[in-house]
Amino acid sequence: MVDISIWRAWKLFSVLTGPIMDYYTPLEHRSQSFKEFMVEWIITQFERQLVDLGLDAPWYWEDLTKDLDTTHHGMHLGVWYWRPTVWWNPAAGASPADREWLEEKYPGWNKTWGRCWDVITDNLNNDREDLTLPETLPYICNMSQLPIVGTPGDAWDVKDYTLEHNGRLYHFGSKADRWCFEQDPVRHQEHQSLIDRFLSGQIQPADLPGALAYMGLGPGEMGQDAHNYAWAAAFKKQAKVA
Amino acid sequence: MAAFPISSNFEGDFVMQLIPVDTEDTMDQVAEKCAYHSIGRRVVAQPDKVLRVRMHQTNENYPRDMKVSEAGWRPTETLDIIFADS
Numbered sequence: 001m002v003d004i005s006i007w008r009a010w011k012l013f014s015v016l017t018g019p020i021m022d023y024y025t026p027l028e029h030r031s032q033s034f035k036e037f038m039v040e041w042i043i044t045q046f047e048r049q050l051v052d053l054g055l056d057a058p059w060y061w062e063d064l065t066k067d068l069d070t071t072h073h074g075m076h077l078g079v080w081y082w083r084p085t086v087w088w089n090p091a092a093g094a095s096p097a098d099r100e101w102l103e104e105k106y107p108g109w110n111k112t113w114g115r116c117w118d119v120i121t122d123n124l125n126n127d128r129e130d131l132t133l134p135e136t137l138p139y140i141c142n143m144s145q146l147p148i149v150g151t152p153g154d155a156w157d158v159k160d161y162t163l164e165h166n167g168r169l170y171h172f173g174s175k176a177d178r179w180c181f182e183q184d185p186v187r188h189q190e191h192q193s194l195i196d197r198f199l200s201g202q203i204q205p206a207d208l209p210g211a212l213a214y215m216g217l218g219p220g221e222m223g224q225d226a227h228n229y230a231w232a233a234a235f236k237k238q239a240k241v242a
Numbered sequence: 243m244a245a246f247p248i249s250s251n252f253e254g255d256f257v258m259q260l261i262p263v264d265t266e267d268t269m270d271q272v273a274e275k276c277a278y279h280s281i282g283r284r285v286v287a288q289p290d291k292v293l294r295v296r297m298h299q300t301n302e303n304y305p306r307d308m309k310v311s312e313a314g315w316r317p318t319e320t321l322d323i324i325f326a327d328s
Contacts, residue, residue: 116284139249139258152256160320169316
């Protein structure tokens, strides 16, 4: 039960605390990266407490440690791209200075996550805001209810952890999410993610506006870029100077 | 002719997406429908490559003219859409 709770809490951290620390907090106020924070407080301190209590680290500890380099970047990009589905205005955190900091804290960021942000930045600077907004839904994990994400760009590595159970195909964002389901399938098997409800016709009309209405989001409530894309304009200025 | 939901795992993208295809669609048409939601949005086009479809985490591409109805997919099957030389 403890192991299940820790994993599920980690997933919430990855979509909330991760983006807040590495993207929303203005650069000059960032005292440490999300990974540094997690390594200090969770991987090191919490692990020490488990050992002191005579407990083993959960079986997925190595997976969680590896995921500190990736998951929250995907959650952030997902929340930003699908910003109409959230009720706050996410900051992109992808200005030239931001990207330099991200590269320092997560070597290789520009050749992976940066590749997606390159396309988004180009679109914004070429009056194609429409291409920076979604026209379909991300595939959602049947356990965490969060998008199934992975590393993009040059090191592309997105994996779906599937399970066929009682004739139904479930999708999970990680081995551990699937393992959580398998510990108590009777508890989880009837639950329908947003995708499942969409596909079973519970969301009408069956399109993105219909999904937004289902989630109770009206036009004044849907998220927009926190800085009205000012961060993207910085790249245009850079190009002009060059 | 019937709507069929798949999960698109597009090469170079960061997330899987829900894509409605049709049972009569060929693999080329499936790839095009998936590309609409990735290329030019978060993935750069590669005009010298062909988009191929394969079952997630396998190495064998489906024939380009094979139809969805012939592929034996389960609803919401995850497909990898990859850039190939042919």
